[in-house]
Amino acid sequence: MSEAPAAPPSASADRAGLPGGAASLLVRPPQPRAGWRLLPARVAAMCAVELQKLRHDRTELYTRAVQPALWLLIFGQTFTRIRAIPTGGIPYIDYLAPGIIAQSAMFIAIFYGIQIIWERDAGILNKLLVTPTPRSALITGKAFAAGLKSLVQAVVVIVIAAILGVALTWNPLKLLGVAVAVVLAAAFFSCLSMTIAGIVLSRDRLMGFGQAITMPLFFGSNALYPVSVMPGWLQAVSKVNPLSYQVDALRGLLLGTPAHLATDFAVLVVAALLGIAAASSLLGRLAR
Incomplete structure (x- = not known):
């Protein structure tokens, strides 16, 4: 007596109550992303991993809100x-508020290299580098995670400024532009930090370099005072300082003051891309 032919996997899955898409995964693995879909997926995954850390410890967000408030x-x-x-x-506190948003975002991002050195020391970085994830995706994910952390900090500063009576806009499109500017600048400064980490290879040295460049970047920008009141040499520094843009x-x-938005965003995009390229090129040296 011949045996009845086996039911196809999809029919068995249908009887088990599984949808067709889930049934196909039982008999063959999902197709891996390839080409242009690979990099965004890996960047999003790395960014999500970085942001998961905030769920376990939000202390950093609270403590970092103290300085801009002061x-x-x-x-x-x-x-x-x-x-x-x-x-x-315009009142000086109104003039100052955007500069403090930029400062608080930079201070979060500029020490991001310490984290990647810690990951190197813990063996996490080597494990990431042996995965198929491109190095540029690792760096970009970390850079934009720093940008999203900075965005949370920017919201805190905007709330404090609004409580103090700063005349800020609430136009959704302009606030979206604020978010883009914060994320791009934080991505650049985090990549700058990771680039320095790839050069100095030590947390102690990186902390020294970070402290040495944060104040010159801040005071060499238009965060506290207009460029027109700076001496000539400091004006030259301000023109090559991404924080000024x-x-x-x-x-x-936020305030509706005269600005050069096209130039500002172009500089921030180019700076972020150059920062990602530089940090990616030194990632292998950091892991050795």
Whole structure:
């Protein structure tokens, strides 16, 4: 007596109550992403891994909100009363708020290289490098995770500024532009940090370099005062400082002051791309 032919897998799965797509996964693995779909998927995965850390420890977000609050409460309100810095007719605390948003985002991103050195020391980086994930995707994921963390910090600063009476716009499109500027600048500064990490290869050295460049970047920008009141050599520094372009974009979007938005965003995009390329090229050296 001949045996009845076996039912096809899809029929068995249908009887088991499985949908057709799930049934196909029982008999063959899913097709791997290839070509242009691979890089965005890996970047999103790395970014999600980085952001998962915030679910377990949100202390960083709370502690980092203290410094920008002090800048606005003490420095901003004091210099508003003094009126010593020309701000084009707007209160100094209004003028300062976009600069503090940029500063707080930079301070989060600029020490991002310490984390990648810790991952190297813990053996995590070597495990990531042996996966099919491109190095550029690893760096880009970390860079945009730093951007999203900075965006959370920017929201905190905007809320504090609104409570203090800063006349900010609430136009959704302009706020979207603010978010893009914050993410792009944070991506650049995190890549700058990871590039330095790939050169110095040590957490102690990186902390020294980070502390050495954060204040010059901040004071060499238009975050605290207009470029027009700077000495000539500092104006030259401000023109090559990506933080200046970020602050210019944030002021134009949040306060409606004259800005060069096309130039600002072009500089931020190019800076982020160059930062990703530089950090990716040194990632292998960091892992050795």
